[in-house]
Amino acid sequence: MSTSTSAVSFRQYGGNAAENYDRYFVPTIGTPFATALLDTAGLQVGERVLDIACGTGVVTRLAAQQVGPTGAVAGLDVNQAMLAVARSAPSSGTAIEWHEANAESLPLADGSFDVVLSSLGLQFVADKASALREMRRVLAPEGRLAIATVGPTPPLFAILEEALGRHVKPEVAAFIRAVFSLYEPQELEKLTSGAGFRNAEVRSKTLSLTLPEPREFLWQYVHSTPLAAAVAQIDDEARAALEHDVVAGWRTFTKDGTITDDICIVLTTARK
Known part of the structure; x- marks a missing residue:
């Protein structure tokens, strides 16, 4: 992989991380997770729903x-x-209210929702116990909780984590570990029950994802996440080495120009 090719690959993506997240991450990963979470939640017409860490x-x-x-x-x-x-x-459907706030301190009234949802967010919350207590507080009696997290780290992302640690910084690679840090059923049941929820249940399900070709997916994923700022600080030679190692490692997951990977979604449900 030439330095110039890698430089172009990294730099061809403009926009901010949020725009890139919506353009690249949501269609390939965010939507399958959202669909699986909502299938589990079983929303009914007329219900009041809160989506925490909505992205x-x-x-x-x-x-x-x-x-x-x-x-x-x-x-x-x-x-x-x-x-x-x-x-x-x-x-479409009902109008949506948007709130800028953190999960540990919700600016919302007690008992004001029938269902609280969260997809791929709880693992990043510093005080998970406080966030879950807040989720319970805003639920009506018998209200439902449905959370999607992900893990353990699949081989595809383990390859990326290792390459980031080698070519950027070990602390940058820690982002990948954080993504896949909350998946143990015992931990999730303890957190949920500890916050006062009843009937906590944790189930895992395998999702088969179809992703773009390796070089394209690498830089789309980087630019959709906080990794972009760190990777921007290394030089073209280091980016070329990062790209080379990741693309080589991902070759076994690639067929007909796309990556296919199985990833484990962890679905936690409970009642107030």
Whole structure:
């Protein structure tokens, strides 16, 4: 892999991380996770739904369609740029309220929702116990909780983690570990029950993802995440080495120009 080719590969993606997340991550990974979470949640027409760590709103918009115009849906995220993209996207069903806040301190009334959802967000929350207590507080009696996390780290992402540690910095590679850090059933059951929820249940399900060809997926993923800033700080030679190692490692997952990988979604459900 030449340095110039790698430089072009990295630099051809413009926009901010939130726009790239919505453009690249949501269609390939975010949407399959959202669909699996909502299948588990079993939303009903007219329900009031809160989506925590909503990002650019893929779960939120699908929930709005499912509860219809008689329902109520809110999306909440700490990231202003993600919310800006979420607000700009068209939606159908009920109108969506957007809130900028963190999960540990929800600016919402007690008992104001029938269902609380969160997809691929809880693993990044610093105080998970406080966040779950807040989720329970805003639920109505008998309200439902449905959370999607992911793990353990699949081989595809283990290859990326190792290459980031080698060519960027070990602390940058720690982002990948954080993504896949919350998947143990015992830990999730303990967290959920400890926050006062009843009937906590944790189930794992394998999703088969189809992703772009390796070089394309590498840089799309990097530019959709906080990794972009760190990778921008290394030189073209180091980026070329990173690309070379990742693309070589991902070759076994590639067929007919696309990557196919199985990834484990972890679905935690409970009741207030």
